[in-house]
Amino acid sequence: MSAPRMPIESGVPDPFPFMHPLLKKNFGEWSYHDRPRPGVLRHVAKSGDQVWTVRAGTQRQMDLYTIRNLCDIADELAEGHVRFTMRSNIEFMLSEESKVQPLIDKLQAEGFPVGGTGPSVAMISHTQGWLHCDIPGTDASGVVKALMDELHDEFIKEDMPNRVHITTSCCQINCGGQGDIAINIQHTKPPKINHDLVANACERPTVVARCPVAAIRPAMVNGKPTLEVDEKKCICCGACFPPCPPMQINDPEHSKLAIWVGGKHSNARSKPMFHKLVAAGIPNNPPRWPEAAEVVKNILAVYKEDAKDWERMGDWVERIGWPQFFEKTGLPFTKYHIDNWRGGRANLNASAHIRF
Amino acid sequence: MAKKMHDTPMLDQLESGPWPSFVTGLKRLAKDNDMMVDLMGQLETSYRTRKGYWKGGTVGVVGYGGGVIPRFTELHDENKKPLFPAASEFHTLRIMPPAGMHYDTATLRKFCDIWEKYGSGLIAFHGQSGDIMFQGCTTDNVQPAFDELNEMGFDLGGAGPAVRTGMSCVGAARCEQSCANEQKIHRTLVNAFLDDMHRPALPYKMKFKVSGCANDCMNSIHRADFSVIGTWRDEMKIDQNEVKTFIADKGRKYVVDNVISRCPTNALSLNDDDTLDVDNKGCVRCMHCLNVMNKALSPGDDKGVSILIGGKRTLKIGDLMGTVIVPFMKMESDEDYEKIEALAGEVIDFFAENALEHERTGEMIERIGLVNFLEGIGLDVEPNMIASPRSNSYVRMDGWDEEAQKWFERKAQA
Known part of the structure; x- marks a missing residue:
């Protein structure tokens, strides 16, 4: 038997062989950019070279027919070089302005929305969900498809005060990340434990250590070593489920969706911000999650109406204050909004600054 | 069929x-x-x-x-x-x-x-x-x-308790705000630690992300254990003619409301002749005014990177952002790249030896304190690392004189 093939440990590939020639030529020598229309960027280099980028939304999880179609479009109407943004948009780089409109026409005809630039609602960054994750409380691609259908107009226009980054996460680990609006699973009941399976499936000390509130302890049930949960302490976060699948946290009824707003990665104006809880108890309702979409659209409508130019969602709420946020959106304010996690006191109002 | x-x-x-x-x-x-x-x-x-x-x-x-x-x-x-x-x-x-x-x-x-x-x-x-x-x-x-x-030239990325696949923005390839060679930093860092990527043996995941400016399009402060952000330390560049053109186009009110008054450190001042003054000592390189007036304003020439450590998502102690450990580092010569690679190596070694199982760098630092971490990887303290000094007195400070002396010595050397 021949020796197995050993991997070529080549690491991250050099991008230059793949890069559009004008990007390569003007690397590090760009002067400015503008946006001739939504979905199109024009970058001008110090050399005077110009490159037009046409950005289109994709479904991220792409079948090879879709990818080959995008390649055909790139070869026929663009210049054979593309890149992807971290929010799964595809970008076609062009050296001539005359190629922009025919490319847009073709992309739209093939069902790829052109947009996602400037103050628009960008493509939702998301996770794997039921399609591929081993611990998901909901789907990802489906939630995003359903929501982007509803937000399509806001993707292809630039009508928002500033860009809006929406994220979704299928569990409370929050792989989708921080967002201007984040739609995340929030479990509301402790895990249901299959005590027959714990001893064989779980490394028990690891599971005990994984709990953020020390609510898990070793136990014997029916003569078998297992784990039990102090349900008074349990915060239903699901952290025990990945290392111990018999501690099932996902529940078709009680795994709900929560919505968070004001997360921001950029350092522009304010420092980066975490998103904050605004709504919860929303049913996990496939295939189109209409209740979650309603809450998101409502928040977006109020933000669009009320925020000033360049204010991200979090900037806007900081200016108007949380009482007005709940007033304007009509969302209920509850005891669950008050942070009692460690360091949570920093989120209380330790001042006489009151808004009336 | x-x-x-x-x-x-x-x-x-x-x-x-x-x-x-x-x-x-x-x-x-x-x-x-x-x-x-x-x-x-x-x-x-x-x-x-x-x-x-x-x-x-x-x-x-x-x-x-x-x-x-x-x-x-x-x-x-x-x-x-x-x-x-x-x-x-x-x-x-x-x-x-x-x-x-x-x-x-x-x-x-x-x-x-x-x-x-x-x-x-x-x-x-x-x-x-x-x-x-x-x-x-x-x-x-x-x-x-x-x-x-x-x-074809492609390699597996990371999974499990390992150095993970890194990310870098489009950066210098197509962005005027780029203050660094993002792809080179990204490849330098990840490719130096492929053994820790392909043979997972760290306490938990370790992520590198590189953004060319403080707009942080790679979300690195939130998501990366080792976040690299492009910046500059000389004066931002102003094309006063373009400033005037911008004002003529958008109007003074727009510029006052959307540029001048949005500066987080009040470092901008609009002159009566429609030129712009910048207090570069007060500027924190947040990028807002450059974003709005990207033809008139540009990063300076003395470019480099800031490094922040410890960003992560919710598990286990809650979301953490990265915090500054290197306010500025040049990123031009081969020695500069060797230096950032060596620093990343120190961070990974310290993490490997000191983090608990399933603990991210941010959680480890939360548990042991930033000072212990800095001493472990051989970095000196400096005030750009904090939002404010401590506000409670529960700390033993009998080393004060030596520490003050170190500060003055470092200042003298600078």
Whole structure:
């Protein structure tokens, strides 16, 4: 038997062989950019070279027919070089302005929305969900498809005060990340434990250590070593489920969706911000999650109406204050909004600054 | 022809509407692909019952300990036979894209051919980890699929307690705000630690992300253990003629409301003759005014990077942002790159030796304190690392005189 093939440990590939020639030529020598229309960027280099980028939304999880179609479009109407943004948009780089409109026409005809630039609602960054994750409380691609259908107009226009980054996460680990609006699973009941399976499936000390509130302890049930949960302490976060699948946290009824707003990665104006809880108890309702979409659209409508130019969602709420946020959106304010996690006191109002 | 399609009334509802439908894509594949027929059967079951049905396992390629995400179905009949047998193994290969996610169509077409041959035909550009995700592969096909991708010049990314796939923004390739060679920093850092990527043995994941400016398009402060952000330390560049043009176009009120008054440190002042003054000592390089007036304002010439450590998502102690450990570092010469690689090595070594199992760098620093971490990796304290000094007195300070002396000595050397 021949020796197995050993991997070529080549690491991250050099991008230059793949890069559009004008990007390569003007690397590090760009002067400015503008946006001739939504979905199109024009970058001008110090050399005077110009490159037009046409950005289109994709479904991220792409079948090879879709990818080959995008390649055909790139070869026929663009210049054979593309890149992807971290929010799964595809970008076609062009050296001539005359190629922009025919490319847009073709992309739209093939069902790829052109947009996602400037103050628009960008493509939702998301996770794997039921399609591929081993611990998901909901789907990802489906939630995003359903929501982007509803937000399509806001993707292809630039009508928002500033860009809006929406994220979704299928569990409370929050792989989708921080967002201007984040739609995340929030479990509301402790895990249901299959005590027959714990001893064989779980490394028990690891599971005990994984709990953020020390609510898990070793136990014997029916003569078998297992784990039990102090349900008074349990915060239903699901952290025990990945290392111990018999501690099932996902529940078709009680795994709900929560919505968070004001997360921001950029350092522009304010420092980066975490998103904050605004709504919860929303049913996990496939295939189109209409209740979650309603809450998101409502928040977006109020933000669009009320925020000033360049204010991200979090900037806007900081200016108007949380009482007005709940007033304007009509969302209920509850005891669950008050942070009692460690360091949570920093989120209380330790001042006489009151808004009336 | 593949096996008969399962009824998928719920998934079918995701075919309508203006956004591209992944369901339509799955159906296209399912026409001659049993794995996708059964994948749709399992996914429809999840939609109906609102439960997930994948479990992990151990699948890999020869020579590596990670990079493949194994998935086995948990949906079985009473005889323990899979309900959707053709999709009972549905593994993902995480493949690292070229830094900045640039492609030519020939490469994408080759990916499709390989994945048509060995996989389901479903590829995600890209996962939250920054990888190309080749989704849906049997255990037997993982090795030949990887071998062909690897021969093309592509390598597996990270998974598990390991150095993970990094990310860098488009940066210098197409952005005037770029203050660094993002792709080079990205490749320097990740490619120096491929052993820690491909043979997972760290306490938990370790992520590098590189953004060319403080707009942080790679979300690195939130998401990366080791966040590199481009910046500059001399004066920002102002083209006063372009400032005047901008004001003539947009109006003074717009500029006052959207530029001058939005500066977080009040470092901007509009002069009566429609030129702009910048207090560069007060400027924190937040990027807002450069974003709004990108033709008139540009980063300075003395560019480099800031480094922040400890960003992560919720598990286990709550979300943490990275915090500054290096306010400024030049990133030009080979020595500069050697220096950042050595620093990353110190961080990884310290992390490997001191973090608890399943603890991220941010959590470790939260537990031991930033000062212990800095001493461990050999960095001096400096005031750009804090938002404010401590506000409580519960600390032993009998080393004050020596520490004050160190500060003055460092100042004298600078």
